[in-house]
Amino acid sequence: MPVIDKRKRLFWQDLKKEGREILGHWIDERPLLGEMLTFFRENNAYFLETWYKDGCHSSDELSVTEINQGLKLEAKGDNIFEEYFVLTSDKRLQCWSDGICLYTAKKLE
Numbered sequence: 001m002p003v004i005d006k007r008k009r010l011f012w013q014d015l016k017k018e019g020r021e022i023l024g025h026w027i028d029e030r031p032l033l034g035e036m037l038t039f040f041r042e043n044n045a046y047f048l049e050t051w052y053k054d055g056c057h058s059s060d061e062l063s064v065t066e067i068n069q070g071l072k073l074e075a076k077g078d079n080i081f082e083e084y085f086v087l088t089s090d091k092r093l094q095c096w097s098d099g100i101c102l103y104t105a106k107k108l109e
Contacts, residue, residue, distance in 0.1 A: 021040060023087075024039050025039075025108040028095075035052055046064050047060065061077075072085075082098070
């Protein structure tokens with residue numbers, strides 16, 4: 001197993017150990033990407049953790065707003081691309097920008 005995959009597994013195990021409420025895992029299956037996304041809540045704050053194929057990762061605190069489709073998830077702070085996620089009521093994670101859905105990530109069990 002590649003080192004990157006081992007780091008990802010250890011990280012996901014750590015998320016559970018730290019008492020965070022995991023709200024879902026997804027993968028971006030677009031060609032050449034394969035980013036793994038984890039949406040979780042900790043201490044009444046929401047976060048989106050992204051793992052990239054090269055082993056790098058990021059964690060962004062989110063503001064969460066209820067909308068007709070489900071929840072709108074926007075990164076707090078600077079967002080130069082003005083992208084945001086929508087977590088639909090049926091647990092699909094969609095990436096949006098300028099009112100257009102760019103992609104829907106595949107839910108992982």
